[in-house]
Amino acid sequence: SQTIHQWPATLVQPVGSPLSLECTVEGTSNPNLYWYRQAAGRGLQLLFYSVGIGQISSEVPQNLSASRPQDRQFILSSKKLLLSDSGFYLCAWNKGVGGYTFGSGTRLTVV
Amino acid sequence: GNSVTQMEGPVTLSEEAFLTINCTYTATGYPSLFWYVQYPGEGLQLLLKATKADDKGSNKGFEATYRKETTSFHLEKGSVQVSDSAVYFCALSGRDSSYKLIFGSGTRLLVRP
Numbered sequence: 001s002q003t004i005h006q007w008p009a010t011l012v013q014p015v016g017s018p019l020s021l022e023c024t025v026e027g028t029s030n031p032n033l034y035w036y037r038q039a040a041g042r043g044l045q046l047l048f049y050s051v052g053i054g055q056i057s058s059e060v061p062q063n064l065s066a067s068r069p070q071d072r073q074f075i076l077s078s079k080k081l082l083l084s085d086s087g088f089y090l091c092a093w094n095k096g097v098g099g100y101t102f103g104s105g106t107r108l109t110v111v
Numbered sequence: 112g113n114s115v116t117q118m119e120g121p122v123t124l125s126e127e128a129f130l131t132i133n134c135t136y137t138a139t140g141y142p143s144l145f146w147y148v149q150y151p152g153e154g155l156q157l158l159l160k161a162t163k164a165d166d167k168g169s170n171k172g173f174e175a176t177y178r179k180e181t182t183s184f185h186l187e188k189g190s191v192q193v194s195d196s197a198v199y200f201c202a203l204s205g206r207d208s209s210y211k212l213i214f215g216s217g218t219r220l221l222v223r224p
Contacts, residue, residue, distance in 0.1 A: 032210055043216035044155075044200065049209055057209070090154055094210050099145050105154040 002027035006091045006103030019078040021106050023091030031093040033074040038088040086110045113138040117201045117215035124191055124222050132186040132218045134201035142203040144177050144184040149198045191222045
């Protein structure tokens with residue numbers, strides 16, 4: 001069966017520090033991968049998606065970047081965090097019209 | 112571009128009341144439609160889906176019908192329970208190769224005993 005792992009579950013980082021969030025998928029190959037952010041009390045904003053290794057599409061200009069070094073690995077990064085980067089980050093995978101499977105999320109607090 | 116509009120919350124109901132959460136969409140072509148649920152402190156879970164007009168998605172007593180003529184996908188449940196308290200997101204996915212999900216802003220449901 002397919003599973004998606006996302007870590008860490010919670011993270012508190014100071015302003016200006018770097019960030020690396022990792023997401024891996026098991027049990028499938030060549031999935032589409034996505035990073036979403038949910039700010040407090042708000043909906044979900046698509047940040048990045050990838051349809052293949054090394055292929056990254058950015059949906060909104062921001063302080064973050066994404067990479068896909070392997071077929072089932074998707075990494076969200078920042079060189080210097082801002083207060084506004086705080087939020088709940090969700091990774092997801094998909095292989096067609098059936099909908100997404102989401103990871104359990106990472107709650108990031110930038111202090 | 113594609114977009115989803117859903118009713119603002121919070122929606123507060125008593126246990127066993129009837130629930131409707133409205134969702135309308137704007138899209139080119141024929142998108143797939145979804146409802147996701149987020150329980151406190153957790154990620155999102157797929158609740159139900161419909162991939163073509165007039166399809167009815169259903170799960171755990173919840174239902175939603177894909178209405179192309181009104182571009183709507185309203186979520187309904189005949190008798191809510193306290194355990195249904197959560198945030199509900201309507202979403203659509205186009206049929207290009209990215210299959211990007213576009214979400215509504217979410218509706219918080221609070222069910223009182």
